[in-house]
Amino acid sequence: TPSVKTFFFDREFPFEPGQFVMVWVPGVDEIPMALSSANSITVQKVGDATGAMFDLEPDAPLGIRGPFGNGFTRGEKMLAIAGGVGAAPILPLARSDCVMTMLLGARTEKELLFVDQLDESTDVIIATDDGTLGQHGFVTDLMKDISLAAYDRIAVCGPEPMMSAVLSKIDSVGLASKTEFSLHRYMKCGVGICGSCCIDPDGLRVCRDGPIFSGELLRKSEFGHYSRDASGRKKNI
Ligand SMILES: Cc1cc2nc3c(=O)[nH]c(=O)nc-3n(C[C@H](O)[C@H](O)[C@H](O)COP(=O)(O)OP(=O)(O)OC[C@H]3O[C@@H](n4cnc5c(N)ncnc54)[C@H](O)[C@@H]3O)c2cc1C
Ligand code: FES
Incomplete structure (x- = not known):
């Protein structure tokens, strides 16, 4: 969308929906982001680190730590x-x-x-x-x-x-x-x-x-x- 981009990684992480990763944007900051799939995060541009991510070229390196935290409890309905x-x-x-x-x-x-x-x-x-x-x-x-x-x-x-x-x-x-x-x-x-x-x-x-x-x-x-x-x-x- 105009203010949100999904970034896909070249590797997958086993995770539970709701868990997050710490994303290191080299030279700028490290910020938390939920995983939107096993190999992606979906980012809204709000400040320094997210703004720098929007300027990255395809194939640029990002550091990923995680997944961390808990996930949503699943139900039947x-x-x-x-x-x-x-x-x-x-x-x-x-x-x-x-x-x-x-x-x-x-x-x-x-x-x-x-x-x-x-x-x-x-x-x-x-x-x-x-x-x-x-x-x-x-x-x-x-x-x-x-x-x-x-x-x-x-x-x-x-x-x-x-x-x-x-x-x-x-x-x-x-x-x-x-x-x-x-x-x-x-x-x-x-x-x-x-x-x-x-x-x-x-x-x-x-x-x-x-x-x-x-x-x-x-x-x-x-x-x-x-x-x-x-x-x-x-x-x-
Ligand atoms: C567990 C978790 C999962 C998240 N998942 C997503 C996600 O999937 N997609 C996404 O776009 N964002 C997500 N966020 C929010 C994201 O971490 C912040 O938007 C990001 O850290 C802002 O960094 P910045 O350097 O671009 O902004 P900054 O320059 O640090 O700040 C810009 C503005 O964003 C606000 N802000 C800073 N940190 C946060 C924060 N942690 N939460 C809310 N507002 C913040 C500041 O108050 C300021 O108004 C998540 C946060 C947490 C804790
Ligand atoms: S971010 Fe350090 S204790 Fe949660």
Whole structure:
């Protein structure tokens, strides 16, 4: 899409959908990215490292450490809810045939990811903020038209304000314990040593204890309220 590119590697990594790798962009930084397949990451350009990746030539070297962290718990009848580049860790889950319904949102039609990558075993329902495809509105608006209780597991990834709105709706119908969210936090080591990705109040490490957490756990945490920058300072979500 105009703001997102998928980078394919020349080797595959055994992984669980939801796991991430640390991507070293030589001379710039090392950043966490979910695997969107065994040999790819799908990257939104937001700053220094992702910007430098967009300038790479085909066949340029990247360093990859991982896969790290946990994956989504699979169910028999899953609902997936994805917003923007949050569709990246959801794609391999949907391709493993356990996702019955996927609610997929983006700002505009041109920014929708992976619509042509999903087969007919997944019912894809689309919302765009500007109404250029699917329902006009946020992906969370689609939740009122489906029976959430019909699914045994719910997997969610997207911008934190969107995931926080999903958690409020899910919690109001008592389904927080069967819903999992992929959390994005600033990371340095990616392997549980430095503490830069810890979340309040229990100090759980997103890189090691997550990045997938249950709604039940997140509703009593900093999730949806604030995160921390590279120096540990709080910034509001
Ligand atoms: C487990 C995990 C999986 C991720 N998977 C993906 C993915 O599949 N695709 C993708 O595009 N991005 C993903 N991210 C987010 C990605 O790591 C950041 O966008 C990236 O680190 C930004 O680096 P930068 O140098 O380009 O931006 P910077 O110059 O560091 O920052 C630019 C902006 O991005 C924000 N930012 C920095 N780090 C993060 C972060 N970790 N999460 C959210 N915002 C951040 C900053 O606050 C700033 O506003 C993931 C993050 C985590 C923790
Ligand atoms: S990034 Fe170092 S502990 Fe998580």
